[in-house]
Amino acid sequence: MCTHLLYSVSGKRNLLFIPGPVEVEEEILLASSKPVVNHRGKIFHEIFDDTKRKLKEVLLTKNEVVILTASGTGAVEALAANFAPGRKALVVNSGEFGSRLAETLKVYGAEVVEVAAELGSAPKLEAVVSQMDSVKPDVVAFVYNDTSPGVRLSYARELVKEAKSRGALILVDAVSAVGGDELRIDAWGIDALAGASQKCLAAPPGLSFVVLNDEARENMSKDVKSVYFDLRRYLEYSAKSETPFTPAVTLFYAFNSALERILRFGVEKWISMHVERAAALYRAFAALGLTPFVEEEFRSRTVLSFTTPQSVNAAEFRKALIEKYDIEVAGGLGKLKDRIVRVGVMGRIPMRDIVALVTAVGLEMKERGVEANLPEALAELAKLATYEHL
Amino acid sequence: MCTHLLYSVSGKRNLLFIPGPVEVEEEILLASSKPVVNHRGKIFHEIFDDTKRKLKEVLLTKNEVVILTASGTGAVEALAANFAPGRKALVVNSGEFGSRLAETLKVYGAEVVEVAAELGSAPKLEAVVSQMDSVKPDVVAFVYNDTSPGVRLSYARELVKEAKSRGALILVDAVSAVGGDELRIDAWGIDALAGASQKCLAAPPGLSFVVLNDEARENMSKDVKSVYFDLRRYLEYSAKSETPFTPAVTLFYAFNSALERILRFGVEKWISMHVERAAALYRAFAALGLTPFVEEEFRSRTVLSFTTPQSVNAAEFRKALIEKYDIEVAGGLGKLKDRIVRVGVMGRIPMRDIVALVTAVGLEMKERGVEANLPEALAELAKLATYEHL
Structure with a gap:
């Protein structure tokens, strides 16, 4: 059987x-075994809104949140698709996911300059700032926590501040950090951030998300070379409590339950x-x-x-x-x-x-x-x- | 709670x-509440292989199958990303999903010619064939069953034959048809086809798939402008019974169970x-x-x-x-x-x-x-x- x-x-x-993925509590696993509902119907609308509200609460953000049916790599790709085209990007690279971020930004038409470090370390903040001053990037992107060597960009807050003061848009792959590390999206001024369900939020894998502030939403590319990762579509549908394409409905139940678990704690x-x-x-x-x-x-x-x-x-x-x-x-x-x-x-x-x-x-x-x-x-x-x- | x-x-x-999504049997829903496992470990390898084997059996195909964590639109986007770049495509359009297919092919750099019909009908086969002769497309693409008006391309088999005889590569969006309608991927000679878990295969939404024959695999673009939908990566990882990016592990359990249900029947x-x-x-x-x-x-x-x-x-x-x-x-x-x-x-x-x-x-x-x-x-x-x- x-x-x-x-x-x-x-x-x-x-x-x-x-x-990741990580152990998921039974209560959360069982939530995903409830019947599938119409993703264009009233019950899903309620689940969608409730999940978004809880996610924002857990992420300590008032920014807009978009939930994707895709792995964390999908959410990072959504950042690239909507913010890379025709822009100059500086990528702080401390490992494999930094390289993947740089690659994805290139695939979507950014001119990419990388600041990298030896494996097991991160580039010095001064080196990054000095590169910013010479490259003058439109976009500064980094992986907050690169799991491949186990490196955390401890100066992320200062980096965001330096980059913001130079007028750059900040993109952060925080897939393996959100919910499990000090990270203040709003207070630090992160414009767009990618996360996923199966890491520190301890839900099953299959959902990921993008957090967007006003500045990010105003600076989305008009030339997005993807349908599935076109965030404008998600924002439009979000206004009616839906996703543009069929979401993983049962994973929404589990994700909601996992977020509820965190809020309870x-x-x-x-x-x-x-x-x-x-x-x-x-x-x-x-x-x-x-x-x-x-x-x-x-x-x-x-x-x-x-x-x-x-x-x-x-x-x-x-x-x-x-x-x-x-x-x-x-x-x-x-x-x-x-x-x-x-x-x-x-x-x-x-x-x-x-x-x-x-x-x-x-x-x-x-x-x-x-x-x-x-x-x-x-x-x-x-x-x-x-x-x-x- | x-x-x-x-x-x-x-x-x-x-x-x-x-x-779609459709009602899912309790046995299948419950399968998705089993504990999450390492997607790079032995148990997942077995589930991955077993699911792929069952899926091929249900699809009556010996071709290669790639399973994506994404909705059906994602699988269609994977077709576009890997087969559209720099090609001339003829799209048979009988509804909204035909339009989306044409749009997605354009986004990925195909030059697209559409043959459309009044809502509630499909273009005549003769009209499509005659367009093929004048346009000489590299790619012929169609939605086998367009749910927006409820139109089924009943002459699909003949269309594939005509297109193959002219050397075109055949891409089919069969999301709402596979498993629920007469469709012979191998016998008809469909090169690449997209399907999803939550339609006639009656699993929860969140997984989709692409079926590729030898000709399709030999004709994949070398200029794929996506990381998440780059099918070459999935084929490489498939050889070691894995996906390149974290899959929706628990949905694999459910999908496997749903396929088992069909095979039993x-x-x-x-x-x-x-x-x-x-x-x-x-x-x-x-x-x-x-x-x-x-x-x-x-x-x-x-x-x-x-x-x-x-x-x-x-x-x-x-x-x-x-x-x-x-x-x-x-x-x-x-x-x-x-x-x-x-x-x-x-x-x-x-x-x-x-x-x-x-x-x-x-x-x-x-x-x-x-x-x-x-x-x-x-x-x-x-x-x-x-x-x-x-």
């Missing part, structure tokens, strides 16, 4: 500590839960003999990357976590494949799962002859205040 | 007889169920005083359109069906708004729901003073052989 495919084919499922607390948990896990993993891959200033709070000691092959280590503990962390991409492990910590994760992760990593490090201090690592977790209120 | 939003906000849900029987049911409903509605809007040759088997008698305003009639019977049929689009009703009949629909629909339409016609023969209409339904095996 196909309903049981997930179990009958494979027998077991692993606990996810990957850079408290948005600020949800964000600080991510921040505190990441800090505790950096300390815990250090006690186990793992070294953060990224320099301190730029360490991500949602995808934590570590190098293993010389004696431990990262890919084999990762495989052992799956085979012995049913726990999945991610590997490095490209040339980082055997060098780093990446641990996604997004959304609500029960303390027992965090404990299981740290314990498995500790035991597996010991297994490989590394002096791992498991009691110290676990003591870091015990300090996590947010877990009293989960 | 948000889990119950669907009911708490609106109280009731209507039975859907719209041009029998693909050929599933298709003839649609064909016979449509024929019976045209007769039933005629007995109730409704006139098919489309000329006989081109009547759709999946979205049936009717004009109401002069005395009956179609929009008000539709509203009454919702308010009194909790049944939703669709209205006409644009200038057909008050003139026609459109009845979507796709996927598995229990006989009790078909009976409820026909009865409601009959009673509502009588209410408006029309001489509707309800016993005769219901007798047509009783003849439906497939309902013994549902």
Whole structure:
């Protein structure tokens, strides 16, 4: 029977500590199994409005929000399609998603200049500002949190300020950050931002969104070379509580439920839960003999990357976590494949799962002859205040 | 509580007889509430391969299939993005989706010539062939079943043959037809076809797909102006049982379950169920005083359109069906708004729901003073052989 495919084919499922999609609570999964309704009818209108309202509340924004049936890459493509044509763009690149952002902007007709850094770091703010002054871009675009090396653009707020003061339009890929990191769309003045459902908002994958302020809406290209990602169509239909094309109706139910979960917990607390948990896990993993891959200033709070000691092959280590503990962390991409492990910590994760992760990593490090201090690592977790209120 | 939003906000849900999304069986809805897995892991690999295999079986094709996280419009856009650039395209246009197809091909850089017909009809095959001879298009594109007026391109097979014999590449938007109408991708020689999950395959909306034969894969543009819809990326990742970007994992479960349902029932029987049911409903509605809007040759088997008698305003009639019977049929689009009703009949629909629909339409016609023969209409339904095996 196909309903049981997930179990009958494979027998077991692993606990996810990957850079998304993340574990989704049962309440949210079940919400998606409600009957499909007419996407042009009254019930969907209510769900659409309610979901948009909740999303804006969770994102702490008063700007307009557009929800797309597409992955986060789709939302980033919508940014490119509507803001790239014929413009000069400066892209701050700290990893694979920075490269993808630059590529997508080029595909949609922007002239792109990149400021890049060594893997595991980000370009210095001064270098970016100096490039702004020489390039004079119409658009400044960056990935707030690049999961491929686990880099967070910690100076994003200052960067936006510098770019705004030079009259540039700011585009941000915040797919792996929104809801899980300090990020103030309105207060910082981000013009257009892309996010997705399956990362720190902890809903199933399949929906993504774009947040647009007045300036962004006034500066949309009139030459959008896409029908599906033409944001003007979405804004027009949004006024009648609909999407221009058939939305993933059942994923709207789940997304709504996931947002409700965050609001119930408290948005600020949800964000600080991510921040505190990441800090505790950096300390815990250090006690186990793992070294953060990224320099301190730029360490991500949602995808934590570590190098293993010389004696431990990262890919084999990762495989052992799956085979012995049913726990999945991610590997490095490209040339980082055997060098780093990446641990996604997004959304609500029960303390027992965090404990299981740290314990498995500790035991597996010991297994490989590394002096791992498991009691110290676990003591870091015990300090996590947010877990009293989960 | 948000889990119950669907009911708490609106109280009731209507039975859907719209041009999609369609009613989804509980077994399929529940499949989508299973836990999210790593889209780069072993379990997803198995689900991906199994879903693709089932989809090919249901589509009666040996060609390559690419599954997208996007609506049907997204799949049509993928056709355009990968086959339009720099080409001359002839578009057979029988309604709104024909216009959208032509527009999308233009957006992606095709020079487009349209052959259109009066609303409620299709261009004559001879006219299309003669345009082919004068335009000499690289690409011939059409919507197999345009739901906006309810027109089916009944000569599709001959059209494909004529176009193939002239060396053109054939692109088909079959979103509202696949699985619910006679359509032979391989036998007819369709090079590239777009379909979606939420129509005759009766899964929730959010996934769509593109079917590509060898010739299509050899003739993909090298200048694809999209990242998200770049089919070459999907084909590359498909070889390792993955998608290039995060897929709607839980919708894959549901889609797999829906395809399993069709295979259990029998693909050929599933298709003839649609064909016979449509024929019976045209007769039933005629007995109730409704006139098919489309000329006989081109009547759709999946979205049936009717004009109401002069005395009956179609929009008000539709509203009454919702308010009194909790049944939703669709209205006409644009200038057909008050003139026609459109009845979507796709996927598995229990006989009790078909009976409820026909009865409601009959009673509502009588209410408006029309001489509707309800016993005769219901007798047509009783003849439906497939309902013994549902």
